[in-house]
Amino acid sequence: MPVIETINLTKDYAVGFWRKRPRRVLDDLNLAVESGEVFGLLGPNGAGKSTTLKLILRLIFPTRGTISIFGADWSDASLRARIGFLPENPSFYDNLTAEEFLKYAGSLFGLAPGERRRRAAQLLEQVGLAEVADIPVRRYSKGMVQRLGIAQALVNDPDLVILDEPMSGLDPLGRREVRDLILELKAARKTVVFSTHILPDAETLCDRVAILHRGRLQGLGELSRILAMGIASTEIVLENVAGGVLNALATAGIAAVRTGDRVRLSVQDEAEVGKVLEIAVREKIKLVSMTPVRMTLEDYFLEKVEKGQPVRERFDRQELSRGN
Numbered sequence: 557m558p559v560i561e562t563i564n565l566t567k568d569y570a571v572g573f574w575r576k577r578p579r580r581v582l583d584d585l586n587l588a589v590e591s592g593e594v595f596g597l598l599g600p601n602g603a604g605k606s607t608t609l610k611l612i613l614r615l616i617f618p619t620r621g622t623i624s625i626f627g628a629d630w631s632d633a634s635l636r637a638r639i640g641f642l643p644e645n646p647s648f649y650d651n652l653t654a655e656e657f658l659k660y661a662g663s664l665f666g667l668a669p670g671e672r673r674r675r676a677a678q679l680l681e682q683v684g685l686a687e688v689a690d691i692p693v694r695r696y697s698k699g700m701v702q703r704l705g706i707a708q709a710l711v712n713d714p715d716l717v718i719l720d721e722p723m724s725g726l727d728p729l730g731r732r733e734v735r736d737l738i739l740e741l742k743a744a745r746k747t748v749v750f751s752t753h754i755l756p757d758a759e760t761l762c763d764r765v766a767i768l769h770r771g772r773l774q775g776l777g778e779l780s781r782i783l784a785m786g787i788a789s790t791e792i793v794l795e796n797v798a799g800g801v802l803n804a805l806a807t808a809g810i811a812a813v814r815t816g817d818r819v820r821l822s823v824q825d826e827a828e829v830g831k832v833l834e835i836a837v838r839e840k841i842k843l844v845s846m847t848p849v850r851m852t853l854e855d856y857f858l859e860k861v862e863k864g865q866p867v868r869e870r871f872d873r874q875e876l877s878r879g880n
Contacts (some may be wrong), residue, residue: 557627559716559747560589560612565621567607567771578619582607582771585621589749594742596758597751599768605751606644608768609720612749613641625716637665640714644721644751646705650694654685654704657693658711665712679707684733698725706734710741717741719750723757735761790829792821793844794836801839805832818844 565585568578582604589595597605610616612623614630623630626638648657655676662672680686683703688696693704702725709717722738723731738761741748752758758765759779767775797819805812805821810828813820823829829846836843 557591558588558624559591559626560587560749561624562587562608562612563622565608565611565623566619567604567611567616568619580771582611582618585768585773587766587773587776589747591747592742592745593763594738594748594750594761596762596765597749597768598753598755598758598765599751600753602770603768604771605768606720607771609641609718609749609751613639613718637712638715640709640712640717642702642705642709642719642722644724646701648693648701648704648708651692653690653692654680654696654707655689657704658707661708661711667712675711675713679710682710682737683707684730699727699730702726703730703734706737715746717746717748719748721752722750723752723754731757790823791845791847792823792829792832793846794819794821795842795844797841798839801835801841804835 562585565582565587566580567582568580570576571579585604585608587608597608599605607616611618612625612630625632625635628635649660652660658676658679659672662675667675677686677689680689683706685700685703685707688700693701696704702722706719706722709719719738722734726734735757738748738750750761762779764776764778766773795818797814802812802814802819810832811822821832823832833843833846835841
């Protein structure tokens with residue numbers, strides 16, 4: 557049973573001054589987030605990522621479509637006790653210290669005083685704020701506020717953690733700590749859903765990703781399957797190549813770049829790889845390396861966003877049918 561399931565989820569906002577008209581920001585979104593996975597929502601600014609998360613959390617309401625969480629209707633208020641949430645731009649009571657704020661957050665979930673103290677100390681250590689736990693939040697940098705936001709999202713030990721742009725405002729060390737924290741949550745069999753436009757983070761952390769653009773789902777699937785969709789090209793490096801061989805390769809449409817004694821070939825057609833190797837053996841040319849160049853998440857993301865195609869790959873159709 558999916559932890560989160562959306563079916564034909566759509567959201568319109570009324571825009572304009574005198575004569576308001578609907579503007580669609582999310583269009584027929586079908587997703588199924590499985591238990592224990594790290595799921596990434598990717599897309600440029602304005603793609604509909606934050607809208608999707610707010611709909612799931614019932615902070616806003618859909619124009620049409622359905623949402624279920626843990627197999628129950630999203631309107632069930634008791635589900636909120638099992639969810640932790642970090643908004644995109646968190647803002648907390650700036651006169652409180654981090655420790656005081658986390659204790660307050662724990663009280664909202666009904667934690668006993670002793671448990672609130674223990675949980676606050678544990679989380680402050682976990683997000684790297686233990687040394688500044690007694691300093692008012694108003695003196696925190698943006699990155700420190702972000703870490704505090706992550707801590708409050710975990711104060712109730714949730715089964716589902718939803719993070720909206722969790723890496724925002726963090727330095728490289730902070731980003732690594734947050735990545736480690738997400739991996740710890742996964743190891744603890746928590747379900748993590750986060751939005752980001754920082755593709756290396758998604759590539760490092762996510763089991764599956766959904767790519768949104770202009771409110772529409774442009775791609776959905778397991779990262780391993782997306783990145784194994786095919787070989788974009790094969791890079792072959794040869795050494796001590798005669799000019800006649802280069803001419804033959806150029807005639808065959810194979811691009812070659814010479815660097816010193818070595819020649820680097822970019823072979824787009826896999827069928828041509830065998831021909832190049834055959835020439836190398838026949839001419840007794842030294843083969844230095846042969847490297848398949850596969851599609852990266854960035855390649856896939858840019859292809860979907862730049863073209864804006866609502867076309868589903870084969871694995872997309874399989875995932876969507878499962879979500880329906």
